[in-house]
Amino acid sequence: MELKIAVIGGDGIGPEVTAESVKVLDAVGRRYGHDFTWRTGVMGGCAIDKFGTPIPDKTMDTILGCDAILFGAVGGPKWDDPRAKTRPEDGILHIRKELGLFANVRPIKVYPELAHASPLREDQLQGVDMVILRELTGGLYFGRPKKRWENARGRRAVDTLSYTEKEIERVVRVGFEMARNRRKKLTSVDKANVLESGRLWREITIELHHEYRDVELDHVLVDNAAMQLITNPAQFDVIVTENTFGDILSDEASVLSGSMGMLPSASLTSPPPKKGVRRRRGGKPALYEPIHGSAPDISGHGVANPVASLLSSAIMLRWSFGLHEEADSIEKGVDAVMAEGFRTRDIASEGDKCIGTVQFGDMVASAVGG
Secondary structure: OEEEEEEEEEOOOHHHHHHHHHHHHHHHHHHHOOEEEEEEOOOOHHHHHHHOOOOOHHHHHHHHOOOEEEEEEOOOHHHOOOOOOOOOHHHHHHHHHHHOOOEEEEEEEOOHHHHHHOOOOHHHHOOOEEEEEEEOOOHHHOOOOOEEEEEOOEEEEEOOOOOOHHHHHHHHHHHHHHHHOOOOEEEEEEOOOOOHHHHHHHHHHHHHHOOOOOOEEEEEEHHHHHHHHHHOHHHOOEEEEOHHHHHHHHHHHHHHHOOHHHOEEEEEOOOOOOOOOOOOOOOOOEEEEEOOOOOOOOOOOOOOOOHHHHHHHHHHHHHHHOOHHHHHHHHHHHHHHHHOOEEOHHHOOOOOEEOOHHHHHHHHHHHHHO
16 A cells, blocks of 8 residues: 655754654555655745745645655744744644644653653653643634734734634544543633633533533643643643643643653644544645754754654554554554663663664664564
8 A cells, every 4th residue: 555645854853853754664664565655845944945935835735645744843043033024834834724734632641761851750750641632723823913013102013812613613522532532531721711712712612511421521721731730740631722822731741751852743634533443545634743843953963852753653654544553563663762771862861872863763663673
């Protein structure tokens, strides 16, 4: 079976970590008899430099012709001028909107071997296994009006936080479905005490709960949620929240694992299929990416942690192609390398065997290949 995957490395360490995922996926293909076809494209700051746009039409055409997208990262200080008309991040925002990728899934899991790398006490990390579900195509990042201007009283800017009933209902429903297939607990995070959008979010979530009575539902204000993620993270199963809150909370939660380099994500147009169910191919592709940024300070040094990208590729196999055994092989490969004490620099401690990006990828590919 030919599996067409768009590989968009982007900026900074993005191309480095996605290259390791391609390597490992090729090992999966050889072992299980799959034909991966890679279609590459440019996006982000590198595309601005070369084409004057963060996402050229050719890249978008490539994406639309594939079954899934494996993405790296975009951005960096070089393109951080706040007065710029276009920014690297505009490319990924365009993809999310064009493909309707409204549900961003970020699993947060603590590896016992890395509990010491977290700033939290190890006893606080026991049992941490959650998913943060972030609405991805609404809210402040896409609301209109969005502009800045200057008048006699000085400079001003406006961003609009806007949500429709449909936008809220569809992502909250994904949250209930995910919780139903996990530990049956959904935490809805809003700011209903201050924001009208938060009150609408809570109202619609309560209405949907009538369809999911087997799922326990909690409502938590975002500031309290930020505190609870640090003081009692094991209480959470599935967290669902709007775009900006999800962006911030998922980055906060990433420190539980010891490094952002450990955490994968997926951006979807529908709930993940139930285990054992193969998603129908066709339609618009889902996007899989590590949650970390482009890390330009370590780009080109061969020290970036590829685990988040590798685990993203495993989720891709499972959710876009229904290849559960193949996905398991990547996750087990990562586990095996970690169990042998090998670490990249960001998660290495005294006594660990510190290796680089390519070496880590080689070891996982070897483990996958049997």
